[in-house]
Amino acid sequence: MSNESKKPVASYYGALTFGTEAMRAKLPKEVFKALQDTIKAGKKLPADIAGVVAHGMKEWAMEHGATHYTHWFQPMTGTTAEKHDAFLTTQMDGTVIERFSGEQLIQGEPDASSFPSGGMRSTFEARGYTAWDPSSPAFLMKGGKGMTLCIPTVFISYHGEALDEKTPLLRSMDAVSKAAIRLLDTIGITGVTKVNTYAGPEQEYFLIDKKFYAQRPDLIMTGRTLLGALPPKGQQLEDHYFGSIPDRVLEFMQEVEEELFLLGIPAKTRHNEVAPHQFEIAPIFEQVNLASDHNLLVMEVMRKVADKKGFALLLFEKPFAGINGSGKHNNWSIGIDGGMNLLDPGDTPESNISFLVFLVAVLKGVLKRSAILRASVASIGNDHRLGANEAPPAVITVFLGDLLEKVLDAIESGKVDLKTEKQILDLGLSHVPVLNKDYTDRNRTSPFAFTGNKFEFRAVGSSQPISVPNMVLNTIMAEALDDLNAEILAKIEGGMAKEDAILAAVRDGIIATKAVRYPGDNYSEDLQRAAAERGLPNMKNTPESVRAWTDKDTVSMFVKYGVLTAEEIESRYNVRIERYVKGIDIEARTLLLMIKTMVIPDASEYQGDLASSFNNLAAAAESIGLSDAALQSQAGLLKTLAEDLSKLIDLTAILEETIEEMEEQESELDKADFCSARLLPCMNAIREVADKIEVQVDRSRWQLPTYSEMLFEH
Structure with missing residues (x-):
């Protein structure tokens, strides 16, 4: 830990970010204001001051030890990208100086040909541009022996198409x-010039010892274990959740938080999650574009610190079969x-008209666009998680809680005299204070749950950037708000008083959105039946969802709404199928x-040992008086x-054939469907036997680290 760990967080928070204080210190007053x-x-930033901003940013970065800068962006790879350039510039006389121009700040030109484009451009069309996004502050990233100035940017093609997730x-x-x-x-709420959407992504993750990770080709190559027998103890005792954090893990968390605080990232919560060696970090709410950038940095910082501490960070949604997977609960809200x-109901939600209007808009948007909302979180990892008994199902429903449902029912029936003063919980213990009771309970099975003053979109995967699901949420919300506005205006034009028109539109929305509101257990078969009866999309995997x-x-x-062009949408569809x-x-x-080079050799060697041991025993059976029944019992092992080894060898041959058959499919979508319907079941069959x-092979002969070791050795 550095010296910062001994100081109050406020004294160094954002020290590695070119934020308000750094700008004020390094820029002339008029430039700072602009x-x-x-x-x-x-x-728009006036072009003539970009150079002044660039110079001030460079001076600040160099004072902190930076020698290079990079345009930091979010291509359609699910992660970030950067190309470092030195401030160093050679002059005509051979001398060198450090220089960073306004043009270099505003625009970069990385090679776009090697990034996914989904067919929007040919491979030979290499030119792409990064453009500075001033709404997200530049920051310094530690790495190697120094610092790099990272400038958040958008990434577009030569013709202006968005090649990234930020644009x-x-x-x-907007x-x-x-x-x-x-x-x-x-x-009637006039004079508003800007409305923001906010997000607070709760990041779940696993930590395992790096020595085990290095011995698992499946974790290295895919992020998940493709083989592994469950240990006798998993999470069934429910003793890990919110338990005491192991010292080694706590040290990791503390260093991660320190690095995040330096970057101005408001990490707030840390705790043990449900599964063994699973944990969570959660931030304070931020504007959604900042939250998106910051979550990517959280994942990057955690990777670096984990490696430094001898851990491997696992962000895949389901790294261990039969053990709870990891999500990224995306808490979303909207405000002036x-x-x-x-989305804050206040003390009396039934009379808070702005809350009711925006609540109904959310319900209308989710109902109308649940398919694309589900598609926004579709991935290989989430296919293993969504619908399992620790994650939301593939059906998108909304949970509001008993009190809000009563409010909506009352409005629907016209009983607007309902009173919902804040409730309390009195435990009857003199030394325990009275507790305020929230308007909603927490339904941890719901994919889209109201949690007091925000919605928690729980279906987002732990490895996924939050840009896409929040982009979809924002867009469907824009449409729903406009639809609701049009309904209100039509009623006013039809002769209704404004207040009556608003309430009537709200009531119509309440009635229309009953299908998407589900208060019960989303893990149950009842939900599956309800989805079919209500006509809710139920897309089980990525090929269906995309x-x-x-x-x-x-x-x-x-x-x-100007969010994506038809070409940009097609490219995202193609990228997702291809990935x-x-x-x-x-x-x-x-x-x-792994089967050919590890499992079969290990099992075969142990089988040879058993056979040799059995033959020796059979030869000595008569002399030691061993019965035929006793001998046959050992023969059974x-x-x-x-028999299992022979079955595994046969299944391995089938897997090889199935891989070849997949490659023969005509289109990428055909291949995706084939992967889901044929290849994955074949892999699962192999896993079952392996x-x-x-559990039959001597542990000393088994090369792969076991679940017991990875999940329980700290």
Whole structure:
């Protein structure tokens, strides 16, 4: 730990970020003001001051030891990208100086040909541009022996198409802001110039000892264990959740938090999660574009610190079969810039008209666009997690809680005299204070649950950037707000008083959205039946889910709000299909490698030892008076292993054939469907037999670290 750990956090928070204080110190007053207007109000930065900002940023970075800068962006790879350039510049006379121009700050030109484009451009069309995003502060990233100045940017092609996940997110923020302002004006809240959406992603993760990780080709290549028998003890005693944090892990957490605080990332919560050696870190709410950047940095910082501490960080959604997977609960809200949270019910939600209007808009948006919302979190990892008994199902429903459901029922029936003063819990213990009772209980099975003053989108995967699901949330919300606004205006034009029109539109929305509201256990078969009866999409895997990107009405929505063009949507569909196929192919080939070079040799060697031991025993049976029954009992051990090994060898041959058959499919979508329907079941069949063999083989002969070792050795 550094010296910062001994200081109050406030004294060094954001020290490695070119934030307000650093800007004020390094920029002339008028330049500082212009930059703040750009950041806070979205005004364009005057071109003539970009050079001044660049110089001040460079001076600040070099004072902290930076020698290079990079445009830091989010390509469609699921992670970040950067190309480092030195401040060093050679002059005509051969001398060198450090220089960073306004042009270098505003625009970069990385090679775009090696990043996913989903067919928007040919491989030979290499030119791409990064453009500075002033709304997200530049920061210094530690690495090696120094610092690098990282400048958050968007990434676009030569013709202006978005090749990243940040550009559509920023567009969606603008779209939902404009739609919200229109609706607020209609309901009588005027003068609003900006509405923001906010996010607070709770990041779940596993830590295992690095020595075990290095011995698992499946973890290295795919992020998950393709083989592994469950240990006798897993999470069934429920003793890990919120338990005492092991010292070694706590030291890791403390260093991660220190690095995050230096970067101005508001890490708030740390705790043990449900599964053995699973943990969580959660931030304070931020504007959604900052939350998106910061979550990517959280994952990167955790990787670096974990490696330094002798851990391997596992962010895959389901790294261990039969053990709880990891999500990234995306807490989302919307509010007036610098003002009220529009999803805060207040003390009397039944009379809080802005809350009711925006609540109904959320319900309408989720109901209408649940398919694309589900598609926004579709991935190989989430396919293993969604629908299991620790994660939301593949059906998108909304949980509001008993009290809010009563409020909506009362409004629907016209009983607007309902009173919902804040409730309390009195435990009757003199030394325990009275507790405020929330408006909603927590339904941990719901994929989209109201949790007091925000919605928790619990279906987001732990390894996924939050840009895409929040971009989708913002866009469907913009559409829903406009639809609701149009309904209110139509009623007013039809002769209704404004207050009556608003309430009538809210009531209509309450009635229309009953299908998407589900108060019960989302893990149950009742939910599956309810989904079928209510016509809710139930897309079990990625190939089924990503088809939502091609729905014509969905495409029209994104185009209408200027979030994505039709070409950009098609590219994202293609990228997701391609990544799914390639990912499953890597998993299958890795499994094949492990079976051939590790499992079969280990089992065969042990089988030989058993056979030799049995033959020796059989030869001595008569002389030692061993009965035939006793001899046959020992023969049974050998027989079971031999039969399982033979079955595994046969299944391995089938897997090889299935991989070849997958490659023969005509289209990428055909390959994706084949992977889901044929290749994954084949892999699962192999795993079942291999895991059975694992518990028969002497541990000293088994090369792979076991679940017991990885999950219980700290």
